[in-house]
Amino acid sequence: MFARGEEDYLAELVERYNAKLVIVDPLQNHLKGASIHRDESVRNVLKPYLALMKRMKFSIVLQVHVLRDIAKNAHPHRAIPAGVISWAQAVFLLGEDPRIGADPNLRILADCDKFNLGPRPPSILFEIETQRVPVLTADGSWVQREFPVLRERGEVKVSAKALLVKMRPEDRERKSDRVAYELIELLRHGPLPVGSIRTHILALDPPTTWRTAERVAEELGIIKTQDERDARRLIWALPEYIVGELEEAGDDGVEITEVEIEPPDDFIPRTGMTALKPPDLIEPFVGWKGLLADRSGRLFSPRWRVEWPAGEPLIADCELEAKHLPPHPSCTCGVYAVNSFETLKLNGYNWSDHDEDEQWLIVEVSLWGEVRKGQVGVRASKAYPRRVFAPAYLFAVGDAVRQRYGIPLAFIDRFRGRRIA
Ligand SMILES: [Zn+2]
Numbered sequence: 014m015f016a017r018g019e020e021d022y023l024a025e026l027v028e029r030y031n032a033k034l035v036i037v038d039p040l041q042n043h044l045k046g047a048s049i050h051r052d053e054s055v056r057n058v059l060k061p062y063l064a065l066m067k068r069m070k071f072s073i074v075l076q077v078h079v080l081r082d083i084a085k086n087a088h089p090h091r092a093i094p095a096g097v098i099s100w101a102q103a104v105f106l107l108g109e110d111p112r113i114g115a116d117p118n119l120r121i122l123a124d125c126d127k128f129n130l131g132p133r134p135p136s137i138l139f140e141i142e143t144q145r146v147p148v149l150t151a152d153g154s155w156v157q158r159e160f161p162v163l164r165e166r167g168e169v170k171v172s173a174k175a176l177l178v179k180m181r182p183e184d185r186e187r188k189s190d191r192v193a194y195e196l197i198e199l200l201r202h203g204p205l206p207v208g209s210i211r212t213h214i215l216a217l218d219p220p221t222t223w224r225t226a227e228r229v230a231e232e233l234g235i236i237k238t239q240d241e242r243d244a245r246r247l248i249w250a251l252p253e254y255i256v257g258e259l260e261e262a263g264d265d266g267v268e269i270t271e272v273e274i275e276p277p278d279d280f281i282p283r284t285g286m287t288a289l290k291p292p293d294l295i296e297p298f299v300g301w302k303g304l305l306a307d308r309s310g311r312l313f314s315p316r317w318r319v320e321w322p323a324g325e326p327l328i329a330d331c332e333l334e335a336k337h338l339p340p341h342p343s344c345t346c347g348v349y350a351v352n353s354f355e356t357l358k359l360n361g362y363n364w365s366d367h368d369e370d371e372q373w374l375i376v377e378v379s380l381w382g383e384v385r386k387g388q389v390g391v392r393a394s395k396a397y398p399r400r401v402f403a404p405a406y407l408f409a410v411g412d413a414v415r416q417r418y419g420i421p422l423a424f425i426d427r428f429r430g431r432r433i434a
Contacts, residue, residue, distance in 0.1 A: 015037075111175050117357075123175075193426070194404070203250075306401075317332050329396075350390050355430070
């Protein structure tokens, strides 16, 4: 990998995978035209890579085997070529919890395949929580400010490799969402000749085949008719159920109907360590989640496989420790949701594998009761869905959710986050 004039190759890989960390194991095997025993040659080869790391904001960890003969190399520093600018006995990675449906406030610290000081340590789970701290301002008065704090939540079986692998290429499902969105955007103001639709679809980036568009059109139930003026020309139009849905939404977007669930009398919201008394926080927190839906419209939290009841709030339960009430300060229990759709997207709401009779949907939720505030959202003791978003070709599932929970439905490209209505 390391050879003079070949840093473009690494740059291309880093860009393609959006890599943050490159592990070279061992360095000896990847040095082309330089000897590990000659400091000057190692330094010359690595120099352009230092500039590359700075420019593209990633790190390189070089593994060098130096302690085969401990007596000879009592001081490992002596065995590392001077072209290597720093050395470590252990490397850790701190990253977002990559597990499906994980709370985006969670971080995992994992030993990164390099630990010379003893047995490999387990990965540790942390939660970023918001704490209110009194701060002295310039004019001498005290104000409450919120600061994030990392709280340890115990060991977890997630490796450093799992932290790094969050990217995946566009699969059939992603493509379907994207193309379904494009077709609805194109046809929402009326039918169009197939030629102009084709031109638009073939110009998309990343590229999509016309075959994909035809398949998605089939799944959406697009109506195909012949042009009255020219029988050879086909016209595509949206099916009635989608048109009806868009009309109901109107030009200003979906009418949000408040769910008729009253916050109970014991409503004591909390943030961080500080208990707030009502009426500091009367409005429920509105957040976003990715939930699984089955064909009958039942919603499930993916991580613990909890079903959301219809017509009554979901009341959080602790799966780990039944003796406390969620959201407990020293646990990760409670229903969590992030504060905006963009945050959900940035935190890689994870569309991993799921059963064939279940679909991932985006759900806007209300949270109340005991509320603990994290960096990008909250954990709460009670929750109810507020609005459901499904790609149009999964209308049947979205519609079942709408009916079951009595909430509005809107269309979405779940992977890019573009919403219609
Ligand atoms: Zn708990």
